[in-house]
Amino acid sequence: MSTIRKSKSYSFELKLNAVNRVQAGESVKIVAKQLEIVDPDYIYVWIKKYETYGEVGLKRKKRNSLIDDKAKIKELEMENEILKKYLQILKREEKKLSSK
Numbered sequence: 001m002s003t004i005r006k007s008k009s010y011s012f013e014l015k016l017n018a019v020n021r022v023q024a025g026e027s028v029k030i031v032a033k034q035l036e037i038v039d040p041d042y043i044y045v046w047i048k049k050y051e052t053y054g055e056v057g058l059k060r061k062k063r064n065s066l067i068d069d070k071a072k073i074k075e076l077e078m079e080n081e082i083l084k085k086y087l088q089i090l091k092r093e094e095k096k097l098s099s100k
Contacts, residue, residue: 012059019043022043
């Protein structure tokens with residue numbers, strides 16, 4: 001029998017609280033236990049993200065990034081189609097002018 005592991009997500013506020021407490025000198029294990037963080041190693045990851053990117057690094061963005069990428073691709077594809085049609089119009093106009 002296998003167990004299904006659900007990944008736990010933590011709020012931005014909880015992550016920031018944990019990072020601030022550890023940076024103030026509290027033990028990672030104690031902070032993790034008090035805040036009910038499943039794996040204390042998460043706090044080390046959050047600290048690294050915080051030191052690299054600031055508070056923005058603690059906010060979830062992986063799923064949103066994928067959605068943003070898909071939206072950007074769709075936007076660029078539409079822009080490409082518009083430019084192709086515009087190019088066709090320019091070529092037609094050029095032919096009209098050159099035939100006169």
